[in-house]
Amino acid sequence: MDRAALDAAYDNTAAVVNSAALLADFDKRSAQLRAAQPQHLDLRYGPAERNRIDYFAASQTTKPAPILIFIHGGYWQMRAKATFSFLAAGPLAHGIHVALPGYTLAPAITLDGIVAEVRAAIRWIAQHAADFGGDPNRIIVSGWSAGGHLTAMMMDEPAVKGGLAISGIFDLEPIRLNYLNTKLGLDANSVQRLSPLLNLPARSAPLMLACGTGELPELQRQSETYAQSRARAGLPGRLTRLPQHNHFTILEALARPDGELAALVRELATA
Secondary structure (H helix, E strand, O other), rough: OOOHHHHOOHHHHHHHHOOHHHHHHHHHHHHHHHHHOOOOOOOEOOOOOOOOEEEEEOOOOOOOOEEEEEOOOOOOOOOOOOHHHHHHHHHOOOOOOOOOOOOOOOOOOOOOHHHHHHHHHHHHHHHHHHOOOOEEEEEEEEOOHHHHHHHHHHHOOOOOOEEEEOOOOOOOHHHOOOOOHHHHEEEEHHHHHHHHHHOEEEEEEOEEEEEOOOOOOOHHHEEEEEHHHHHOOOOOEEEEOOOOOOHHHHHHHHOOOHHHHHHHHHHHHOO
């Protein structure tokens, strides 16, 4: 692809015509959930302004409870954790605690720095989980879009027992070559170092991958290629394709207690 084609191939906002309305709905529902459970918001895990965690504990659960850590997307340079609080509703209904870490956005920080911040957040949650009734031995990491990439990068964290990467980016080379790199500043070395596809581990926690059949072809290809590579390497996990879902509506499958992605989280949490 030339530059124009690559730009369009990764422009999810333009591809989903009602994306602004969907994001506004996310914000509204997230504000409602945060108002209902304000006890553990903006817990600080590091020195930067966005180094904060929102922790939502399930109201009816046998302690200690499994924990889902959800990493927000926005191509590492947009969005905030508060927009995605609504996703906690699905796991909470099954007695699974949910923690949403924030992280510094590019260009204020490099992608290496973002990865380091997310690692610090996971380690903070593992250390403090018992304070909120969570089980540090049953931590699942999930993320969407850029958060899917960060989820894959976290599979070597000792505290992580499984992952769910939703509509993720696993090969950063197309990102280096398109409009997103203006703020990210990726070069050939950072692409090699930070692409999960190019750094398959010898061992890994189970990693579920998910994408919508209504997503941009490049987003689907990213998940399909990574799933195939992990399978060839004998790494645990599988790819789930969600019919008709686009890059934004796919999140409803996690927010709904009966959603396909909520079921995958339950599977990982009980393995």
